[in-house]
Amino acid sequence: MIVLGAVEIKKGVYWVGAIDWDIRHFHGPSYHTPKGTTYNAYLIIDEKVTLVDIVDADFVGVMLENIKEIIDPSKIEYVIVNHVEPDHSGGFPKLMEYAPNAKVFCSKNGKDAMGHHYFGDYSYEVVKTGDVISLGKNTIRFIEAPMLHWPDSMFSYIEEESLLLPNDAFGQHLASSKIFDDENDLWEIMMEGKKYFANILMPFSPLIIKKIEEIVNMGLKIDMIAPSHGMIWRSHPEKIIEKYMEWARAEGERKAVIVYDTMWNSTEKMARAILDGLVSEGVATRLYRVSISDVNDIITDVLDAKAVLVASSTINNTMIPNMAYFLEELMGLKPKNKLGASFGSYGWGKGAVANIEKKLKETGIQLVKEGLQIKYVPTEEDLKMCYDYGKEIGKLI
The missing domain is CATH 3.40.50.360 (Flavodoxin domain)
Incomplete structure (x- = not known):
């Protein structure tokens, strides 16, 4: 385990995740990860300090240390759970020990799934597509994305920063000491993104097409995509969107x-x-x-x-x-x-x-x-x- 430390990806928005260099299997034995993975979480410093996504339970200590570089975790007021799968929410109970009064935002299915995973009496607020919350200087718009790839999945979009936080969409199982696409080999990132799509998201291709078309019709400007696994698309967000449409259409x-x-x-x-x-x-x-x-x-x-x-x-x-x-x-x-x-x-x-x-x-x-x-x-x-x-x-x- 190596701690990278917090990294500012946009003004006041920090990557506070963890790198898992050693994992070799995901989803049980079915997905091989010879290049490791990352668990990406994002801290927004604003009037309402907000954490978007968490990390696997084994790495929650790393995430908390990264947060402490920026702010006392007890000051977190909002926690956004885009997806309940344990690699993204496993650290939730430990986080809530530090911020017990934080309000937890998730989809309707997300609230149900969180209750079945973590059982505690937390302050949940259900959101749906079109709902917006103000953090102060920044606002977050929510976009439900059911079955991409669980029923609870959703995206969060920071309007002022043109930043999309889509959880498992557009990700890769790839560990690196550098977290941006333009700091790594783009061909390698794209190949790992293709592998991720093929082995996890392929069954949901028709839904992916509709969701991307929906986002386009919403007129959202996207100049960065920060998924919950792998590299952040800083220089080439349009390339992975184009590839997702190509793969989902299955033209061959x-x-x-x-x-x-x-x-x-x-x-x-x-x-x-x-x-x-x-x-x-x-x-x-x-x-x-x-x-x-x-x-x-x-x-x-x-x-x-x-x-x-x-x-x-x-x-x-x-x-x-x-x-x-x-x-x-x-x-x-x-x-x-x-x-x-x-x-x-x-x-x-x-x-x-x-x-x-x-x-x-x-x-x-x-x-x-x-x-x-x-x-x-x-x-x-x-x-x-x-x-x-x-x-x-x-x-x-």
């Missing part, structure tokens, strides 16, 4: 992702021949063996791909278990506007391809070719058939 690039697993390399040989066929049609193609790949990375590539091809050898009349895990993750994330196909080798009995096709259909992926199955080891003629299979799908992309 001329790109395919092949995800496979294999027992004795026969399915792998098929996958490589199909890849060659796709590439021959000018389709950028990524190949992943699921048992040795990070599923989060695969799903990140699926996000902007037009086609997803899934393959497995048959074992016990079905697919290799690692593939079943990947497909369950994919089903939950509900990717839109994807073409798909399945293939694989088998021995004395089939099963893998049929079960994969069933899962792909349940995910909403449009199957464009009948599943390709080859018995035991593919011959040169079989591999030519695989090449043509890839070529035909390439023409459809």
Whole structure:
């Protein structure tokens, strides 16, 4: 644990969060975070001293020390909880020991969720889209954002500073000793933002489009976006907004992702021949063996791909278990506007391809070719058939 200290991001607005260099899994084991993360909280010094978002319980001491650099935490009068998930509110009970009389602002669903998490008798005030509170020099406008990505989620907007505090939206799991986008590698930040969108927010894409359009129609000027994970968008806030719209629309690039697993390399040989066929049609193609790949990375590539091809050898009349895990993750994330196909080798009995096709259909992926199955080891003629299979799908992309 390393304490960065409070950082002024706008006049009178301070980052007072914490950096978690060591976390490697998020949401249980499902999201891998090899580059760590941050828990961002923001302190506003005004007539009404206000804290927007909190931090994970394990880091509340860091946040309090950062606040103490600026002001005595007991002087906090308003606490805004944009999202109740414990990585953003876990430090709430400890904070309230310092500021027991602070008024807590949250959405209607937020109040309900806070009661189920922290049980105490706190002074809650429910807010909704359009509600505004005055802090003195600054005002905060609230924008409900249900299911981005919990029912309680909302954004806070400081009008005088053109500063959007959207909690989990526009964030990344990325630790750095520098907290602004222009102090870090923009490509890395954008890739981590893409991974974050793909693995957490993809199911809510239609809601994201509507919410961004709503904010645009409200005419809000935004020259900084300060999310609750990762870097603050100081120099390029428009870039991440544009990318969110692009990803949410799921228009897809001329790109395919092949995800496979294999027992004795026969399915792998098929996958490589199909890849060659796709590439021959000018389709950028990524190949992943699921048992040795990070599923989060695969799903990140699926996000902007037009086609997803899934393959497995048959074992016990079905697919290799690692593939079943990947497909369950994919089903939950509900990717839109994807073409798909399945293939694989088998021995004395089939099963893998049929079960994969069933899962792909349940995910909403449009199957464009009948599943390709080859018995035991593919011959040169079989591999030519695989090449043509890839070529035909390439023409459809």
